[in-house]
Each structure stands twice: as structure tokens, then as C-alpha cells.
Amino acid sequence: MAAPSAGDRGPRVTGAARGGTGRPALARCVAVDPTTFAAAYWGRAPLLSRAAQLGAPDGFTDLFSPADADELLSRRGLRTPFLRVAKEGRVLPETRYAGGGGAGAEITDQVLDERVLGLYADGATLVLQGLHRVWPALIDFARALGATLGQPLQVNAYLTPAGNQGFATHYDTHDVFVLQVDGGKHWRIHEPVLPDPLERQGWGGRAEEVSAVAQGPPALDVLLAPGDALYLPRGWLHSAQAQSESSLHLTVGIRALTRYALVEALLELAADDRRLRATLPFGLDVADADRIGPELTDTVAALRAWLAAATPAAVAARLRERAWAASRPAPIRPLAQAALIAALDRDTRLVVRAGLPWQLVPDGERVALRVFDRTVTFPGACAPALRALLTGAVSRVGDLPGLEDDRDRIVLARRLLREAVAVPADDLSGS
Structure with missing residues (x-):
């Protein structure tokens, strides 16, 4: 059962990964240092962090806001399943809020804003799913936080009208950070009925036990205000209800590897x-x-x-x-990248695409570069140049080591751009 050696690997990003405001992403979610969080809370116990403790007077509105939600729901052509709608603990069928996109859009599952308005005004909770794939600020934040935690994650937004509750008491099979963006929400947290549940061990199979425990005194009973954050390990029971005003919070779900x-x-x-x-x-x-x-x-x-x-x-x-398949590296600009491939010269500076996991391993007379979705092979002579660029030792194409001349260097650089392994050094997607 032999396997090839790991070879050179992409460096793991530590807790300094930035999350939108120049602050480490994890520091926006917990008011303790990373070492304390890892030892005392990670996978073990809830942690409430108030806005004042997090030191962020503007809270999380730079990541997502009610105005951003309206933009998505009305002008971005959002489609299901990027939106779910729930009321009184029941998920509503998509036909209640989605339909045809109109002339020139041959789709049947586009979110219809007038229907969403009616449901929301009637007390339904809106769940915007997969925002780490569609909203720029959350794409960057999720990548930074995921690099710190070393786990794949997802980001959803929950918009609940005043005084309403979208879901009954339940537990998740993944850890979550709850980031309260707007309004207030009352959370009741209970001890697990099944500690550390796996993804296939959802709460539905234990609904009666969950309901019985939820009738007892909670382990944590708190009102989250804008800028507050709550960490919940998987398995902890929870329910949340909006107060006298509507509520918007982000849920960052960490798909823990066990x-x-x-x-x-x-x-x-x-x-x-x-x-x-x-x-x-x-x-x-x-x-x-x-x-x-x-x-x-x-x-x-x-x-x-x-x-x-x-x-x-x-x-x-x-x-x-x-x-590696559970998360994606930083977005690239396909048109700009294609234009650079043609214009590239020895003075062009490149960096490895941010958030790209990679391994460089010998493969006979060639060298294999493994990335998140494929393996790309190169002549063995390219190994020093690849290693130098991937590790950040070199950025200028003309400085790539181990190749005979600039022609070979440019050929390699173009291949790396074409394979979306490298990006221009001045491109934010490679920062």
C-alpha cells in the first residue's frame, strides 16, 4: 500500500489570515487568543464574545448587511438553492418563491423578489446559502478563516422578521460561528443529546430526545446584539428568536474532519x-x-x-x-488572466493563487504538481523553478531558476497562468 512521498507542500496559513478589516479572521469571531480557543473551546464548549470584547465598533456590516441582502434578492439573479425559506420550523417549497427568469433567461428557479417580500412580511425566515461562493467580502473572509482553522467551511445568512423563529430547537453536525450583524436575537443553548455527531447523524432521528431536553433549563441563555459572536460546537442544541426588530446574522459552518x-x-x-x-x-x-x-x-x-x-x-x-475538494482557492479574473498569458514577458511578476493547496512530487523523469482539483505534470527540469515560485522565493519570470533561457521561463509561466496556479503579483486574488 505504498504511496508517493508528499514532496514539497504549500505552506499552511496560520491564525494571522486576514478577515476583511485587516484583523485576523479568527479574532473577528472569538474574544480569546487562538491558543486558548483551541485548548478550551474548539469542539468542546460554546463561547460567547461580545462586540466590545472583539474590538469591532462596526460589527460585521463590512461582511454583509441588510442592504447587501436586498441587493442579492432583487438585482443579482439569485437562484435556488442559494435561498431557502422557513416558517414555524418548516422549510417551504421552492415553488413558493422561485420561478422563471423572464425573456432571454431560460431558467425556472430564479428567486422572485415580490414573492420573497410576501413571505418575509408574513413572518418567514430567509436563509441565504453558500454566500462564501457569491458575495465578495465573504469569499475573502471564508478563505482566510478556513486557512486558519484548516477546515472547509460555508457561510449562510439568516434574516428573521421581528418576533419570529425560523427553526425549532435542533443541533448541527458541524461547528458554527454565529456573527450577529443587525438587530437582536435570543438564543437558548442546551447540552448535546449526542456529543460530536457525524454528518449522517442528524437531529431528525433524535427529535423526541431533542424536544425533551429543550424543555429543560438551558446551558446558555443570551441575547445577541449587533457585533456579538457565538461559537457552538457540533451537537449543541440551539434555537433562536428575533426580538422587537428584524434580525440578520451570519452562520459560518465548519465541516470538521474527524x-x-x-x-x-x-x-x-x-x-x-x-x-x-x-x-x-x-x-x-x-x-x-x-x-x-x-x-x-x-x-x-x-x-x-x-x-x-x-x-x-x-x-x-x-x-x-x-x-482539498471541499473548498476553493481565491477567485481569478479569467479575461484579464487570458490577456496576460499573451502579453507575459521576463519582467512579469507572478505569485501563487491565494488559498491554493499544492504538493510538488517527483514523477519519474517528470514532476507532478497536485492542486485541489487535478494534477499537472511538467518536465523534471522545471522543478526548481516551480518550487521557487510556489514558495514565494521568486516572483519575476526572468528570475525563475534551473531553466536554460527566458524562452523556457516564459513557456512555464504561461502554463502556470493557464492552469490557474499563478496570478499576476498585483492581482488581489494572489495576495
Whole structure:
């Protein structure tokens, strides 16, 4: 079960990743230092951080605001499932608020602002989903925070009319940061009924237990005001209700990678072992514990033997496929990038695309560059130049080491631009 060595890897961004105002992204979400957060709260306990503690008088309106929500709902051609609508704990069908886009738009699922108005005025909660893919400030913030946490994440916005509650008490199967943008919301938090639930262990299968626990005294009963933040580990029960005015908050969901993900990776790799792929005996009654016992003993023995030979490199390779595909690097400007490919010369300066995970590994007489969605191969002679650009040691095309002349350097630089690995040094998407 050998796997190629990891080779050179893209540097992991630490807690200094910036989140919109020049402040570290994590510092906008928690009022404790990263070490304390990791040791005392991460995956363990809720943390309430007030606006005054976070030191941000303007709160989170630079990331998203009610006016931004109106812009998305009315002028950006938003389509489902980027919008969900819920009322009294029930998600409404998309036909209540989406329809045809009109002449020239051959789509049938565009958000219709007049229908959204009617539902919202009638007390429904609007959930704008996947804002880390559609709203510029949140694209940058999510990338910075995800780099700090080392986990894929998503950002949704919840807009709730005054005095209303969109969802009943429930728990999430991912950690969340709640960032209160506008208005106030009353949160009631209860201890988990299932600590550390996996994604397939949603609260619906434990609805009665969740409801019973929700009737008891909460572990945390707070009113979030603009600029306040709340961290909740997965599994903690919660409900939230708007107060005398409408509420807007952002929920940053962290899709935690767990030890069970290691188990899944091991089991996927175990398919390489022929003993574990063997067919059970002809006519075996798998419901008979006495007859299945010997087969189980042999299978467990084979699995133990295989696990003893499992290597971290093979597991890391499988987890890389899963983790890297769950998030995207910084956006690029396709038209400007295409124009630069044609105009590039030895004085052009390039940097690696921000947020791009990469590994550079030998591949026979060639070198393989693994990125989040594919592997690109180059002649082995390109390895020093690739390493220099990817690590930031060099930015000017004419300074790329290990190649014979500027012609070869320009060919390599154009390939990196074409593959969206590199961007112009003065392009914010590469900062």
C-alpha cells in the first residue's frame, strides 16, 4: 500500500489570515487568543464574545448587511438553492418563491423578489446559502478563516422578521460561528443529546430526545446584539428568536474532519486487500450468529493484519482528495488572466493563487504538481523553478531558476497562468 512521498507542500496559513478589516479572521469571531480557543473551546464548549470584547465598533456590516441582502434578492439573479425559506420550523417549497427568469433567461428557479417580500412580511425566515461562493467580502473572509482553522467551511445568512423563529430547537453536525450583524436575537443553548455527531447523524432521528431536553433549563441563555459572536460546537442544541426588530446574522459552518474520516479512509484503502474482498461462503445465512462467527473472526484477523501495514502517507493521500475538494482557492479574473498569458514577458511578476493547496512530487523523469482539483505534470527540469515560485522565493519570470533561457521561463509561466496556479503579483486574488 505504498504511496508517493508528499514532496514539497504549500505552506499552511496560520491564525494571522486576514478577515476583511485587516484583523485576523479568527479574532473577528472569538474574544480569546487562538491558543486558548483551541485548548478550551474548539469542539468542546460554546463561547460567547461580545462586540466590545472583539474590538469591532462596526460589527460585521463590512461582511454583509441588510442592504447587501436586498441587493442579492432583487438585482443579482439569485437562484435556488442559494435561498431557502422557513416558517414555524418548516422549510417551504421552492415553488413558493422561485420561478422563471423572464425573456432571454431560460431558467425556472430564479428567486422572485415580490414573492420573497410576501413571505418575509408574513413572518418567514430567509436563509441565504453558500454566500462564501457569491458575495465578495465573504469569499475573502471564508478563505482566510478556513486557512486558519484548516477546515472547509460555508457561510449562510439568516434574516428573521421581528418576533419570529425560523427553526425549532435542533443541533448541527458541524461547528458554527454565529456573527450577529443587525438587530437582536435570543438564543437558548442546551447540552448535546449526542456529543460530536457525524454528518449522517442528524437531529431528525433524535427529535423526541431533542424536544425533551429543550424543555429543560438551558446551558446558555443570551441575547445577541449587533457585533456579538457565538461559537457552538457540533451537537449543541440551539434555537433562536428575533426580538422587537428584524434580525440578520451570519452562520459560518465548519465541516470538521474527524477521526471517523480516518476510519473511512482506511476502509476505502482496505479494498486493496484481496482477503477483504473475498466472497462469503455459498449459502451462508448471514442472519445466523453461529454461522457468521467464524467468517467474522477471519475477517477481523485479515483487517488487523492490513491495518498494521497501513501508512500515514496513503491515508493522507486519500484525505487530501476529500479535504482539498471541499473548498476553493481565491477567485481569478479569467479575461484579464487570458490577456496576460499573451502579453507575459521576463519582467512579469507572478505569485501563487491565494488559498491554493499544492504538493510538488517527483514523477519519474517528470514532476507532478497536485492542486485541489487535478494534477499537472511538467518536465523534471522545471522543478526548481516551480518550487521557487510556489514558495514565494521568486516572483519575476526572468528570475525563475534551473531553466536554460527566458524562452523556457516564459513557456512555464504561461502554463502556470493557464492552469490557474499563478496570478499576476498585483492581482488581489494572489495576495
